[in-house]
Structures are given as structure tokens and as C-alpha cells.
Amino acid sequence: MHAMQYEITLPADYDMGIIRERVAARGHLMDAFPGLGIKAYLMRERGEDSPVNQYAPLYLWTAPEGMNTFLRGSGFQGIVQDFGRPDVQHWAGLSYGEGPASAALPHSATRLRSPVPPSAPPAEAIDAALEESRRLAKTSGAVATALAVDPRHWELLHFTLWDHPAPQEAGDRYEVLHLSRPERDQLGEGRQW
Structure with missing residues (x-):
């Protein structure tokens, strides 16, 4: 599994209805994309638990070939x-885990990015993050949760989809406008090694 996200921060007075319309018109185009486990079309609005207007889709790829094809293709262009x-x-x-609400369509998502301190052994930090990911996967209302690492910057990413408003303490909070999940069943439950 590979996690990928880009953030498009928009002006404070930007009409976020434009993003909603864009996703409503185009979101289905990724519903059968090869190599894509999940694409969560995420948005957050300034003043509604967010300091910015932002469109920030997050992808969970089953293999790098799908990610590379997307980045070269017309959708990303x-x-x-x-x-x-x-x-x-x-x-x-x-790691990836389905939650108790896995059959539900998610309404919100959380993303928590946390650095691994230079003094922390990477294996210990990852083990602790795995425990947290397992806990999140069992939380009422969790649709799915993923844990990933950027070893270049030693940053951990916790990403969780929820069937209700996202918990306040769980990091950056997003509204899910659409969920494409063509190969969700191929993401593989549990740790990825």
C-alpha cells in the first residue's frame, strides 16, 4: 500500500461550492481506476474547524503502478x-484496517501527521503508531484507517474515515465529498510487512 495526498489551499473568500460541483461531476471517474484502493475526496472550509479553504484528496494505492499511471494521466493533469x-x-x-462501520459511506475523515523524533528508534515509534492504528480501527464509527510512513522526513501519517463527524482530537478534519474504492479489498488488512 502507498498513501498519497496533495493539498490545494484556496483563497479565504473562495466559493467552496465550486469544489463540491467539481467532485460531483468528476468524482465517479476514479471509481474503477486500476491500482486504486481508495480515493477520499476531502475538503475543509475556513471557519468550520479549519483555518483554510482546502481541497485535499487522499489516495491509498494497492501498488505504485496505479499511482504512477494517475500522476501521468489526464485526471492529475x-x-x-x-x-x-x-x-x-x-x-x-x-497498516490498513476496516472499522466497525466499514459498510457505511464515510462523511468525514481525519489526518494526523506526526514526526518521529530524531532520538526515537524508528521501530519503536512505528510499533507505538501501529497500536494506535489498531485502536482507531476498533473505534465506533470508524469506516477504515491507514497508517503510513515517510522515511525521508520520518513522519507518520494516521488517516481515518468516519461515518459521523470526525472527533475533535484526531488531527486535521475533513468532509468527505466522494469515496472511490475500486480495489479497497486489495489493500490488505493488518500490517504491511
């Missing part, structure tokens, strides 16, 4: 054409 080329963050997958 449409983002580049309309908003400029965003930085694409990516993380190596560590």
Missing part, C-alpha cells in the same frame, strides 16, 4: 491545469 502543480506527498504503507 486537470488538477495541474486548473490549480497549478501541487506538491504530492507520499508515504509507504504500514
